[in-house]
Amino acid sequence: MAIKDMVPWKKNDKNVLVRRQEDPFTAFRYEMDRLFDDFFGRGFGLTPFEGAIDRFGAFNPQVDVTENDKEVKVIAELPGLSEQDVEVSLSNDVLTISGEKKHEKEDKGENYYRMERSYGSFQRTIPLPVEVQSDKVDATFKNGVLTVTLPKSPQATQNRKKIAIKVS
Numbered sequence: 001m002a003i004k005d006m007v008p009w010k011k012n013d014k015n016v017l018v019r020r021q022e023d024p025f026t027a028f029r030y031e032m033d034r035l036f037d038d039f040f041g042r043g044f045g046l047t048p049f050e051g052a053i054d055r056f057g058a059f060n061p062q063v064d065v066t067e068n069d070k071e072v073k074v075i076a077e078l079p080g081l082s083e084q085d086v087e088v089s090l091s092n093d094v095l096t097i098s099g100e101k102k103h104e105k106e107d108k109g110e111n112y113y114r115m116e117r118s119y120g121s122f123q124r125t126i127p128l129p130v131e132v133q134s135d136k137v138d139a140t141f142k143n144g145v146l147t148v149t150l151p152k153s154p155q156a157t158q159n160r161k162k163i164a165i166k167v168s
Contacts, residue, residue, distance in 0.1 A: 069152075070157065072130065074150070075148075095150065100119065
């Protein structure tokens with residue numbers, strides 16, 4: 001399941017957040033997929049061949065998105081990759097993390113030689129809930145973890161309104 005399927009909003013042409021319309025059967029399927037994935041682990045899906053694709057080399061990095069008053073932070077787990085293998089871009093309030101994972105393993109013995117190779121590219125596209133200052137975005141990579149910090153624009157921080165809660 002893509003991150004865009006989990007976000008309950010999207011932007012229309014006027015950059016206004018609108019609620020995504022989906023039928024109850026699709027919402028039920030997504031919830032059941034999530035339930036099975038949480039219980040059995042990743043790769044156990046209700047779609048035919050979904051788990052097989054994961055087992056045969058597809059790489060889909062885990063991503064956490066958090067937001068506070070000042071910034072949006074995206075943390076991606078990219079084990080086995082270096083910063084040269086990863087590309088981060090921002091366009092129209094959409095963050096894209098892409099790259100290529102390469103793995104080669106060579107094993108030599110007296111009577112055998114074995115070489116295993118696996119290659120795969122990945123791309124995660126994350127729609128941002130607010131407008132950010134694109135010139136102040138910071139990305140750091142340490143021990144296979146990419147952290148992208150996106151400061152909110154002044155307009156996004158000013159548009160926040162606290163709503164009083166009434167007791168009845």
